[in-house]
Amino acid sequence: MIDADLYLNKIDFLTYLPGTDCKECGESFCATFVKQLKMGRLTPAACPFLSENSIRAFQLALHADRILPKVPALDLPRPALTGLMEVNRADHGTLVLVSGNSEFTQEVLSGIMAYTLSPFWLLFVDCRGDTVDMAMVYQSLKVEKISTTLAETVLQQGQGRREMILPGFAASLREPLERQTGWLVRVGPLCIAELPLFLGDDWQVPQDLDLG
């Protein structure tokens, strides 16, 4: 089986460091600190400016190849469920993460969701079962479908947080989706393993994180 590309090489670690090149970690630049992290020569805790939660988020991203399930690189769509799914007792103040209805996408998303204590709503939108990257190529993930799926949920009633995160590959949908829904729409990372870093305090990693 040829494994699907989960875009682990697209994780932008540098964005989540202070960027001051202060040398307190022993490296001259934050960028070289990232290189050392990737080679396993330093750990995230060597930067004294990272919070405990951020250190754990770095660890998740650095070990994503162990955490995320391997899924096959198939062209064929694999449609799975659509609609709203609650994680960790979400309520009207909770962020919405938008995704597609590929069985493989949902499997990988479940893999990283196992590493948060935070509540989320997952909005699975019908894109014919294409993975999100392919859904953008085939134009099967559309603003109208996201908006319609959202409108069918309890989240459209009342005044909640009204903020959603789009997968990085769907960045081109952000503006029209904001216009259509009136929600704040942010564009997340290309790699799902970067999500804990991207969301910061909105993604609480368990303190007893054990990566084996």
Ligand code: SF4
């Ligand atoms: S200690 Fe942190 S902020 Fe300072 S150079 Fe190292 S990585 Fe960058």
